[in-house]
Amino acid sequence: MSSLVTLDLDDTLLHTQQHYDAARNQFAEFVHSKFDIDIEDAKEVQSEASRNLLDSYGLSQIRFPLAMEEALRSLTENPTSEDYAEVREMARNVYKTAQEYRNQGIAHGGYELLHTAKSEADEVWILTAGDPSIQQAKIEGLNLHNQTDKIQIVGMGEKEATLAEARENFDTVIHIGNSSSSDVEAAESADVDCIHIPTASWRNTTEISYNAPSGQFYQVRSLSDAETRLNELLS
Numbered sequence: 001m002s003s004l005v006t007l008d009l010d011d012t013l014l015h016t017q018q019h020y021d022a023a024r025n026q027f028a029e030f031v032h033s034k035f036d037i038d039i040e041d042a043k044e045v046q047s048e049a050s051r052n053l054l055d056s057y058g059l060s061q062i063r064f065p066l067a068m069e070e071a072l073r074s075l076t077e078n079p080t081s082e083d084y085a086e087v088r089e090m091a092r093n094v095y096k097t098a099q100e101y102r103n104q105g106i107a108h109g110g111y112e113l114l115h116t117a118k119s120e121a122d123e124v125w126i127l128t129a130g131d132p133s134i135q136q137a138k139i140e141g142l143n144l145h146n147q148t149d150k151i152q153i154v155g156m157g158e159k160e161a162t163l164a165e166a167r168e169n170f171d172t173v174i175h176i177g178n179s180s181s182s183d184v185e186a187a188e189s190a191d192v193d194c195i196h197i198p199t200a201s202w203r204n205t206t207e208i209s210y211n212a213p214s215g216q217f218y219q220v221r222s223l224s225d226a227e228t229r230l231n232e233l234l235s
Helices: 017-035 039-052 063-075 081-092 098-104 110-120 132-141 159-167 180-190 223-234
Strands: 003-007 123-129 150-154 172-177 193-196 217-219
Touching: 003 110, 003 159, 003 223, 017 039, 017 063, 017 081, 039 063, 063 081, 098 132, 110 123, 110 223, 123 132, 123 159, 132 150, 150 159, 159 172, 159 180, 172 180, 172 223, 180 193, 193 223
Parallel strands: 003 123, 003 172, 123 150, 172 193, 193 217
Antiparallel strands: none
């Protein structure tokens, strides 16, 4: 029987939410010190602005800087061009170079998980949603081209279609990811197996707020636990 393992990238194999959190904290400190805005209010306004721009800009790299500008405009009166420039720079700093991602390194247990997937499955794919220019830097930094059979960069909400198509060509498809909305719900809709490693992100929390996929569903605590479960499923 043919088997495919697909793995999410952001906050599964590579911790990226920390960069957005750092920028959001920096923004909140900036408007607090200059305009006396409550720090938690500033964080919430920025997060809401980012969510509100999803429909128009999706996961493109211009959305987060625009959200910073929109939050600054909502929270303050008469911000200067220098203020806008400063918050845009904060936002751009979340996008790292390939070398910076290489220095950061893969999440603990990531290489072991990839090795098990390569050893036990017929094919291993990276299935990641995001802006291609941003995702390529992460892929290059972690050298993922040499450790997988295929890399698919898709738009927001497009993982389901890729998994459903894969289900037509493989007897077993197992998707591994962290997001209840982007990973678990996509696996559920595509009727493929899922290993879920819940980690917080700006769009969701670790709370379970979905129906488990029709295929086999497993929730684990770490990439190491995911490796153990994957080995059991494919051996």
